[in-house]
Amino acid sequence: MPSETPLRVGLIGTGIFASQRHFPAIASIPSTVQLAACANRSIDKAKKFASETGIPESHVYDSLASLLSDPNVDVIDALLPSQFSLQAVKDAISAGKPIAIEKPIAANLAQAKEIVAIARSTELPVAVLENFIFWNVIPEIKSLIEQIGDVVYFSHYCTSPFNFNNQYLETWWRQKPEHVGGFLSDGGVHQVALFTEILGQVDTLSALTTQVREQSGDVDTLTATLKMKSGVLGSFTYTSAVSNPRINKLSINGTKGTVIYDFSDKASATLMLYTDADKTGKVIPVPDNVQEGVPKEFENFAEAVQKNDKSLLKIPPEKAFHHFAVIVASVESSKNGGTSVKVAEP
Numbered sequence: 001m002p003s004e005t006p007l008r009v010g011l012i013g014t015g016i017f018a019s020q021r022h023f024p025a026i027a028s029i030p031s032t033v034q035l036a037a038c039a040n041r042s043i044d045k046a047k048k049f050a051s052e053t054g055i056p057e058s059h060v061y062d063s064l065a066s067l068l069s070d071p072n073v074d075v076i077d078a079l080l081p082s083q084f085s086l087q088a089v090k091d092a093i094s095a096g097k098p099i100a101i102e103k104p105i106a107a108n109l110a111q112a113k114e115i116v117a118i119a120r121s122t123e124l125p126v127a128v129l130e131n132f133i134f135w136n137v138i139p140e141i142k143s144l145i146e147q148i149g150d151v152v153y154f155s156h157y158c159t160s161p162f163n164f165n166n167q168y169l170e171t172w173w174r175q176k177p178e179h180v181g182g183f184l185s186d187g188g189v190h191q192v193a194l195f196t197e198i199l200g201q202v203d204t205l206s207a208l209t210t211q212v213r214e215q216s217g218d219v220d221t222l223t224a225t226l227k228m229k230s231g232v233l234g235s236f237t238y239t240s241a242v243s244n245p246r247i248n249k250l251s252i253n254g255t256k257g258t259v260i261y262d263f264s265d266k267a268s269a270t271l272m273l274y275t276d277a278d279k280t281g282k283v284i285p286v287p288d289n290v291q292e293g294v295p296k297e298f299e300n301f302a303e304a305v306q307k308n309d310k311s312l313l314k315i316p317p318e319k320a321f322h323h324f325a326v327i328v329a330s331v332e333s334s335k336n337g338g339t340s341v342k343v344a345e346p
């Protein structure tokens with residue numbers, strides 16, 4: 001495929017995130033990717049998506065097999081409940097088509113390991129979409145922590161109010177989750193992605209979880225003590241089941257200073273640097289479009305496909321495996337009364 005030609009995307013799973021985020025993201029970079037076809041097991045929903053996005057009815061299907069047979073489709077974009085992502089990866093790779101799946105990588109570690117194994121066995125890019133990794137603030141924080149001596153400890157604290165009108169609560173697969181940890185893996189992997197992208201991978205952890213809201217379908221609240229592979233210690237609290245206000249804060253403490261990224265209000269996030277020389281702290285401007293990770297995910301996926309180089313992927317399955325494995329280890333630790341658990345490797 002010539003590099004100047006936009007990749008033709010076949011999208012499967014025409015649900016909420018497909019309409020609200022993938023379609024606008026793809027439409028915003030037309031010289032890189034274009035929606036060519038779509039599929040959904042309930043075909044009416046696929047037809048509605050097609051009419052809203054300009055996909056001709058001749059390229060609307062009710063199965064992945066049909067989508068994969070469409071010669072106008074170069075790559076697959078799969079937005080399925082996570083327990084179906086493994087089969088989608090198997091089918092796409094068998095059909096010789098690169099695929100991007102949404103986070104979390106899978107519903108359990110066995111499936112996640114299979115996805116990693118398939119991705120390792122092929123030159124076709126298999127991407128896991130994790131938009132937080134593309135936040136512009138990440139390289140900024142990484143450069144700031146070089147000014148705070150040795151990093152000793154961090155705290156990643158994310159609590160947000162339970163929203164009874166949350167559209168995602170209506171989806172059947174979130175109400176009866178097959179994915180380990182329910183909402184903890186659904187939303188929590190984003191947070192793990194953020195702090196591990198800055199601080200490296202987690203080695204061991206001890207965690208407690210609880211379920212606050214019946215509507216969550218499973219545990220929805222987590223607090224964990226972490227030991228990173230680097231030796232840095234940390235704590236991670238995540239829940240979307242409590243009350244106001246939303247608090248999203250990453251504090252990183254070093255021997256000579258502290259960096260605090262407060263993204264409680266996504267529209268006005270703040271980044272602060274405190275050092276021995278400046279104890280009152282300096283406000284660092286947060287780079288623009290900090291939340292706009294989704295188009296960048298597609299740009300990165302497309303680059304890896306166009307250059308036929310899977311090493312260009314920012315989130316290969318191994319990395320997404322780790323994000324998910326941290327949540328799985330937390331759930332396991334809590335079931336054993338908070339004992340220390342080593343985070344699984346793929």
Ligand SMILES: NC(=O)c1ccc[n+]([C@@H]2O[C@H](COP(=O)([O-])OP(=O)(O)OC[C@H]3O[C@@H](n4cnc5c(N)ncnc54)[C@H](OP(=O)(O)O)[C@@H]3O)[C@@H](O)[C@H]2O)c1
Binds near residue numbers: 084168
């Ligand atoms: N990165 C992010 O911030 C973010 C945010 C939200 C969601 N996501 C991810 O995006 C994906 C979709 O989430 P969503 O919120 O859009 O959910 P959704 O609205 O429920 O969409 C899921 C789609 O998958 C289809 N589907 C369900 N069961 C299926 C099956 N057995 N076989 C084939 N298709 C099936 C559904 O079709 P029917 O309607 O016919 O059942 C639906 O169109 C998930 O992986 C989720 O984790 C990511």
